[in-house]
Amino acid sequence: MALLLGYDVGSSSIKATLMDSDTGKILASATSPDKELEIIAKELGWAEQHPSTWWEHVKAATARIKTKAKFDAADVKAIGISYQMHGLVAVDKKMEVLRPSIIWCDSRAVGIGEKAAKDIGKEKCLKRLFNLPGNFTASKLRWVRENESDIYSKIHKIMLPGDYIAMMMTGEIKTTPSGLSEGIMWDFESDSPADFVLDNYGISNKLIADIVPTFSVQGELTKAAADELGLSAGTVVSYRAGDQPNNALSLSVLAPGEIAVTAGTSGVVYGVSDKKKYDRLSRVNVFVHVNHAVKEPRYGVLLCLNGTGILNSWLKHNFMAQGLDYPQMNELAAEVPVGSAGLVILPYGNGAERTLENRNIGASVHGWNFNVHKKAHFLRAAQEGIVFALNYGLGIMEDMGIELRKVKAGNANMFLSPLFAEAFATVTGASVHLYNTDGSQGAARGAGIGAGIYPGPDDAFVGLEPVRIIEPNGKLASAYNEAFEKWENVLKQQL
Numbered sequence: 001m002a003l004l005l006g007y008d009v010g011s012s013s014i015k016a017t018l019m020d021s022d023t024g025k026i027l028a029s030a031t032s033p034d035k036e037l038e039i040i041a042k043e044l045g046w047a048e049q050h051p052s053t054w055w056e057h058v059k060a061a062t063a064r065i066k067t068k069a070k071f072d073a074a075d076v077k078a079i080g081i082s083y084q085m086h087g088l089v090a091v092d093k094k095m096e097v098l099r100p101s102i103i104w105c106d107s108r109a110v111g112i113g114e115k116a117a118k119d120i121g122k123e124k125c126l127k128r129l130f131n132l133p134g135n136f137t138a139s140k141l142r143w144v145r146e147n148e149s150d151i152y153s154k155i156h157k158i159m160l161p162g163d164y165i166a167m168m169m170t171g172e173i174k175t176t177p178s179g180l181s182e183g184i185m186w187d188f189e190s191d192s193p194a195d196f197v198l199d200n201y202g203i204s205n206k207l208i209a210d211i212v213p214t215f216s217v218q219g220e221l222t223k224a225a226a227d228e229l230g231l232s233a234g235t236v237v238s239y240r241a242g243d244q245p246n247n248a249l250s251l252s253v254l255a256p257g258e259i260a261v262t263a264g265t266s267g268v269v270y271g272v273s274d275k276k277k278y279d280r281l282s283r284v285n286v287f288v289h290v291n292h293a294v295k296e297p298r299y300g301v302l303l304c305l306n307g308t309g310i311l312n313s314w315l316k317h318n319f320m321a322q323g324l325d326y327p328q329m330n331e332l333a334a335e336v337p338v339g340s341a342g343l344v345i346l347p348y349g350n351g352a353e354r355t356l357e358n359r360n361i362g363a364s365v366h367g368w369n370f371n372v373h374k375k376a377h378f379l380r381a382a383q384e385g386i387v388f389a390l391n392y393g394l395g396i397m398e399d400m401g402i403e404l405r406k407v408k409a410g411n412a413n414m415f416l417s418p419l420f421a422e423a424f425a426t427v428t429g430a431s432v433h434l435y436n437t438d439g440s441q442g443a444a445r446g447a448g449i450g451a452g453i454y455p456g457p458d459d460a461f462v463g464l465e466p467v468r469i470i471e472p473n474g475k476l477a478s479a480y481n482e483a484f485e486k487w488e489n490v491l492k493q494q495l
Contacts, residue, residue, distance in 0.1 A: 002077045002453050003027070005231075006444030007061070009054050009083040009165055010243065011047075011103055012036045016061035017440035018069055018076075021448050024463020027071065029440065030064030032057040040100060045107040048100035051089050051164045058165060062229045073232045079169065079221070080239035080447030082246035082439040083162030085182045088140040093156040095167060099148065102140045103161075109139035112146075112201075120200050128189045130181075130278040130286035130299070133197060137183030142201040158207050162240045169229075169237050170219025175209040181288040182242050188276060188286075191294050214241055214290045215450035215457075238450030243439055244270050245290045245300050250442025251408040251435060252461045254291050254298070259407045261424075261432075263414035266350070267308035267390055271301045271402040283355050283396050290446070291457060301402055303393045306350035307363060309413050311382050314349075319378065330417040333379035338423075338476055339483035340377045342367045344490045345385035355393040356495065366490045386414065387423045388487040394428060404430045411436050411467050426472045426480050433466040 002021040007014060013036065018027045037057070040048040086104040091097055102108070113133040117125055125132050133139055137160065145152045157173045160183065167173050180186040180193055185208070187194040198205050212218045217236045226233040241249065248260040248270045256274040261267070274297050278286050289298035316329060348356070349363025365381075394404055411434040414420045425432045445460040454460040 001075045003071060003075045004078050004080070004444040004448045004453070005076050006080045006440040006442065006447060007058055007082065007165065008243070008246075008439035008443060009058065009081065009161055011039065011049065011084045011105070014054060014057040014061050015438065015440040016058070016065050017438075017444050018065050018071065019441065019444040021077070021453050022462070024461070026441065028065045028069035030061045030068060032060035032064060039103070039105075043108075047103050047106040049103055050100050051097050051161070054161065054165060055168050059228055062231070066230055073230065076231055076235055077453060078236050078238045078447035078451035080443035080445070080450070081162045081165050081237065082241055082243055082443040083160065083165065085160070085242035085244060086137055087161040088137050088144070089159040089161060089164040090141075090144065090151070090155045091157055091159070091167075091173070092154045095171070095173070098151050098154055099144070101161060101164075102143070106140065107135055109143045110135045112142050113139040116197070116200055120196065126278050126280065126282065128187050129184055129194060129197070130188050130276070131184055132282045133184050134282075138185050138197055138201060138203070141203060145202065155207055157209050159209055160242070162242070163209060166218060166237050166240055169221055169225045171222045171225075172219040173209045174212045174218055176212060176214045176240060177292060178214050178241055178245055178288040178290055180208070180211070186288060215239055215446065217451060236451050237447075239443060239446030241290045241443075241446065242287070244268055244302055245287060246439055246442045246446065247410075248272065248300065249290050249446055250437045250439060251410070252464060253408055254289070254457055256298070257403065259402070259404060261407045261409040263308050263386070263409070263420070264412070265308065265310045267305040267386065267414070269303040269390060269394060269397065269407075271397055273299045273301055273400070273402060275299070275401060277400045279396055279400060281357055283357060284393070284400070285354070301397055301400060303390070303397055304354060305347070305386070305389050305393060306353055307347040307389070308386050310350050311345075311347045311363065311386060312414065315379060315382055320375065326416070329379055330419055332376045333383055333417075334419045336376045336380040338479040339486070340381035340384060341372050342369070342486075343373050343377045343381040344487050345378070345381040346491055346494065347382065347385045347389050355396065359495065361494050364494065380419065383414070383417060383420045384423055384483060385487065387420065387427050388484050390424070391427050391484060392488060392491065404428050406431045406433065408433045408435060410434070410438060412438070421468075421470045422473055423480065425470045426476055427484055429472050431472070432470040434468040434470070435464060436467055437464060
C-alpha cells in the first residue's frame with residue numbers, strides 16, 4: 001500500500017489529507033486550528049504570522065489524521081506541501097527564524113516595488129519578469145534590508161512559507177522555479193533567478209535557496225521531524241507549490257488552455273499557457289506553473305478579484321435576518337429575474353484591485369429604487385456583480401490568448417450557489433465542471449507525482465470525477481449580456 005499525505009498551509013488554517021494512491025480515495029482529512037489563525041498587524045497595512053505557528057498546526061492536523069484513520073506510518077510514501085503564496089521567511093545559519101513572516105496580504109512594500117519598476121524600467125520588468133516587482137516577496141525582503149538592518153545582516157537564506165515547512169521536515173533549505181516566480185525573482189527570458197532584480201535591491205543571490213523541480217524528491221523526514229509528526233523517518237517530501245498553482249493541479253489543470261477557478265473570500269481564475277505573454281498594464285500575474293519545463297513551457301496566468309465571497313459574507317452578517325444561512329440566501333436571490341431589476345453592485349470593497357490597475361474604488365450600489373428593490377434584489381445583484389467583475393477581468397486574459405471554453409472548480413464556496421454557477425457559465429460562455437477536491441488533496445497527488453508513484457501527471461488523478469457540470473443557459477444569455485453591459489458602463493463611470 002502506498003499512502004500520500006498532503007498539507008495545505010494557509011493563513012487561516014492548516015489542512016492535511018491522507019490519500020490512497022491506488023484509488024484516489026480520501027482516507028482522512030483534518031484541519032487545525034478550529035478558529036482562524038491570528039494575523040499580527042502592528043501597523044496599518046501590515047500582516048505577519050509566526051512560522052512556528054504553522055509548524056505547530058501541521059503537527060496538530062497530522063495528529064487529527066491519525067485519530068481518524070488507522071494506518072501504518074511506514075505506508076506513507078510521500079508528502080506534498082501547498083502554501084500561502086508571496087510570504088517571506090528569513091532564517092539564520094542555524095535555521096532559526098529571525099522575524100515573523102511578512103505574509104501575502106501585507107502591503108508595506110508597495111512603494112518599494114513601484115520604485116524598482118521605475119529604476120529597472122517597466123518594459124524590462126514585463127518582458128523578463130512577466131510582472132512588475134510590486135508588493136511581492138523580493139520587495140518585502142528589501143523592506144527588511146532598509147528597516148531592520150540588524151536582522152537582515154543575520155539572514156542566511158530566505159524562503160516562502162512552504163519552503164519553511166519543508167525545511168522543518170527535512171532539515172534542507174530549498175525552493176522551486178514556481179516559488180521564485182511568485183516572489184518576482186524569476187527571469188522568464190533566461191529561465192533562472194532574476195539577478196537584475198536582486199541587484200537593484202542590493203540583495204545577494206546567496207540568500208536564495210537551492211532550486212529543485214516542483215515534482216521531485218526534495219528531502220526526507222528527519223528522525224526529529226518524524227517523531228514530532230508521528231510519521232516514519234526517511235519518508236520523502238516530493239512536492240511543494242503555492243496555493244493557486246496547486247489548486248490548478250488539484251483540478252488536473254496542467255495543459256495549455258485549461259483553466260481553474262476559485263470563488264472563496266477572493267476569486268481567482270488561473271489559466272495555463274505555453275506562450276510567453278504578459279499584460280502590458282500588469283493587471284494579471286504570470287507565474288511558472290508546477291509542470292513547467294524549458295522544452296515544454298507552462299505558465300500560469302492569474303486573475304484575482306479581491307471582493308468575492310467576502311461580499312456575500314458581509315451581506316449575510318450585516319444585511320440579512322439573523323440565522324439565515326447561505327442556501328436560504330441563494331434561494332431568495334433566485335426569486336429575482338436576471339439583472340436584479342436594474343440594481344448594480346460593484347464588488348470592489350476589499351482593497352485595491354489589480355484588474356483595475358491597482359485602483360481602490362470601493363464597493364458601491366447603483367440604480368437603487370426604494371419602491372422596487374428588496375433584499376432579494378441585493379442578494380442577486382451581489383452574485384451577479386461578482387460574476388460580472390470576474391468576466392471583466394477575463395477580457396484581459398482573452399487578450400493574452402487564453403480562451404474560456406471549459407473551467408474546473410471546487411464544488412465549494414460561491415459555486416455552491418446554483419445561481420452563481422449558472423450566471424458564471426452563461427456570462428462567460430464556459431462549461432463549468434465542479435469537483436470535490438481541495439488544496440491538501442492536490443498536494444497529496446503532487447507528492448505521488450514527485451515520488452514517481454505515478455508514472456506522470458495524467459496518472460495522478462484516479463478517482464477525480466466532476467460532481468456537477470453546469471452549461472451556459474442559452475435562454476438567459478441575452479438577458480445576462482444586457483445586464484453585464486449595464487454593469488460595465490457603471491464601472492467605467494467610476495474609473
